[in-house]
Amino acid sequence: MHIITKEVYFCYGHRLMNHPGKCRNLHGHSVKASISIKRDQLNDQGMVCDFSDIRDCVESFIDEHLDHNFLLHKDDPIIPLLEQNQERFLALDEHPTAEILSKMIYQYIKSAGFDIDQVVLWETASAYACYRED
Numbered sequence: 001m002h003i004i005t006k007e008v009y010f011c012y013g014h015r016l017m018n019h020p021g022k023c024r025n026l027h028g029h030s031v032k033a034s035i036s037i038k039r040d041q042l043n044d045q046g047m048v049c050d051f052s053d054i055r056d057c058v059e060s061f062i063d064e065h066l067d068h069n070f071l072l073h074k075d076d077p078i079i080p081l082l083e084q085n086q087e088r089f090l091a092l093d094e095h096p097t098a099e100i101l102s103k104m105i106y107q108y109i110k111s112a113g114f115d116i117d118q119v120v121l122w123e124t125a126s127a128y129a130c131y132r133e134d
Contacts, residue, residue, distance in 0.1 A: 010067035071096035098129035
C-alpha cells in the first residue's frame with residue numbers, strides 16, 4: 001500500500017456551547033489539516049496521485065465552507081445576531097469540534113473520488129483529531 005499526505009492550512013472561529021471549560025467562549029484556531037491518500041498500485045507516472053490534485057480538491061472545499069468562517073452548532077443562540085449583521089457563519093448539525101471537521105473534510109474528499117486513508121486536523125501545535133474509516 002502506498003500512502004501520500006498533503007497538508008493544508010486555514011483559520012476558523014467557533015465555540016462549543018456545552019463545554020465545561022473555556023472552549024465554550026468564542027475563539028479561533030489556525031489549523032493544519034493532513035490529508036492522506038492511499039493506493040495499492042501506482043499510476044503510470046509512478047504516483048498515488050499528484051499532490052496538486054489533492055490541494056485543488058480540498059482547498060476549494062475549505063475556502064467555501066471553513067476558512068475564515070465561524071462554525072457553530074445549529075442551535076447556537078448567537079446565530080440570529082450573526083444573521084442580522086450579515087456575518088459569515090456555518091451552522092452544523094453537530095458541535096464544531098476538530099473531530100467533526102476532520103470527518104467533514106474526509107467525507108468531501110472521498111465523495112470527490114479519492115481513495116482517502118485519513119484526515120488529521122491539528123487544532124493546536126500539540127493536539128489533533130484524526131478521522132478514518134476501516
